[in-house]
Amino acid sequence: MKKILFSILFILLLNSAFAQQDAQFSHYMFNNVAFNPAYAGMNGEVCLNFTSHQQWRGLEGAPISNLMTVDSNVKFLGQEGGIGIKILDDRVGFVQNFMASGIFSYHKPIGLGTLGIGFDLGIFNKLFKPEWEFPDQSESILPTDSRKLIFDMSGGLFYKLDNLYLGLSSTHLIRPKFNFEAVTDGGTSSKIFLTNHYYLTGAYNIQLANALLDFTPSFLVKSDGVSLQTDINLMLLYNKKFWTAVTYRNEDALVFFAGTSVFNNLRLGLSYDVTLSKIRTVSTGTFEANVGYCFSFGNDRPAQKYHNVKSL
Numbered sequence: 001m002k003k004i005l006f007s008i009l010f011i012l013l014l015n016s017a018f019a020q021q022d023a024q025f026s027h028y029m030f031n032n033v034a035f036n037p038a039y040a041g042m043n044g045e046v047c048l049n050f051t052s053h054q055q056w057r058g059l060e061g062a063p064i065s066n067l068m069t070v071d072s073n074v075k076f077l078g079q080e081g082g083i084g085i086k087i088l089d090d091r092v093g094f095v096q097n098f099m100a101s102g103i104f105s106y107h108k109p110i111g112l113g114t115l116g117i118g119f120d121l122g123i124f125n126k127l128f129k130p131e132w133e134f135p136d137q138s139e140s141i142l143p144t145d146s147r148k149l150i151f152d153m154s155g156g157l158f159y160k161l162d163n164l165y166l167g168l169s170s171t172h173l174i175r176p177k178f179n180f181e182a183v184t185d186g187g188t189s190s191k192i193f194l195t196n197h198y199y200l201t202g203a204y205n206i207q208l209a210n211a212l213l214d215f216t217p218s219f220l221v222k223s224d225g226v227s228l229q230t231d232i233n234l235m236l237l238y239n240k241k242f243w244t245a246v247t248y249r250n251e252d253a254l255v256f257f258a259g260t261s262v263f264n265n266l267r268l269g270l271s272y273d274v275t276l277s278k279i280r281t282v283s284t285g286t287f288e289a290n291v292g293y294c295f296s297f298g299n300d301r302p303a304q305k306y307h308n309v310k311s312l
Helices: 003-016
Strands: 046-054 064-075 078-091 095-110 113-128 149-162 164-171 178-182 189-193 199-204 213-223 230-237 242-249 252-265 265-275 286-295
Touching: 064 095, 078 113, 095 149, 149 178, 230 252, 242 265, 252 286
Parallel strands: none
Antiparallel strands: 046 064, 046 286, 064 078, 078 095, 095 113, 113 149, 149 164, 164 199, 178 189, 199 213, 213 230, 230 242, 242 252, 252 265, 265 286
16 A cells, blocks of 8 residues: 555655756856757857746756757758757756757748748657655665657747747657656656646847947747646847846746947856745755857858847
C-alpha cells in the first residue's frame, strides 16, 4: 500500500512539474529564434545569444534555465535562408531537461517585407535525479529507468518589415512521449508527453521626436492549449546604446530590464522579476542575464545596432 501511495504521489508530481513544459525567458525580444525557428538568419548576420534564467531564487528546486543559440543567414541554390543551433539546459526540482537541435529557415520576399518559414529538429533528453531527497521519505519514488532520449521538432512562420515583425510558432509538433517505469510492486509504467506549446509574438519600433530616443512595444503570447500567458513589454532606447524596459506578465510577474550595446555589437542585459503570485512569500524574485553578439563576415554590410526590431 505504501508503494502504491508513492506511485500516486509520483504521478501527481509529474503532472505538476510539466504543466508548463517549455522553459521561460524574459529577454524574448532579443532572441526570437529561441522559440521560432523561422527567424533564423533574418538579422542578416551571424548572431550568438546566451541567456541564464534563475527563477524564484531562494526556493529549493526552483527552475534554472540556460539557453544558447547561434544563427546565420545563408544562400543556397540561389535561395535566401538561415541556419542555426539551439542548446538548452533546464532544471526543475528532481528533473533535468537537455535539448540540442539544428535550425533551418527559408526566406521569401512578400509585399514590403520578408516571410520566414522554419523548422527546428533535434533531441530532447529527460533525466530524473536519483539523489533527490523527498521530505519524510526513506526510499525513492523516482523511475527505475531515470533517463530517456527522444526526437523533437518545432516549426514557425515569421514576417518582418523594417520597423515591424509578427511571428507564429509551435514547439513539440509531433508530441513525443517518454515511457518511464516507476518503482512499484507491479512496475507501473508512466507516460509523459511533450505538449504542443504555441507562441505569437510581435513588435513595432517608433522613432520619437527626440532623435536620441527609440520606443519599441512588443508582446509574446504563450499557450499550451489549456492555459494562456501574455508578456507585454515596453522598451526605451537612448542614443542607440542604453535601454530600459518593463514587462507585465499576467498572473505572474512585473519584470524590469536594463542593458547596453555600448561595445559595438555586443549586447549586455539584466532583468529582475517582481513575483506577483503567492510564491513571492518564499522567493526573492527571478533574475536573468542576457548576452548577445552579431557580426558579419563581409565588410560591405553596415554594422547593425540593437535600436529597433530589425535586429531584435
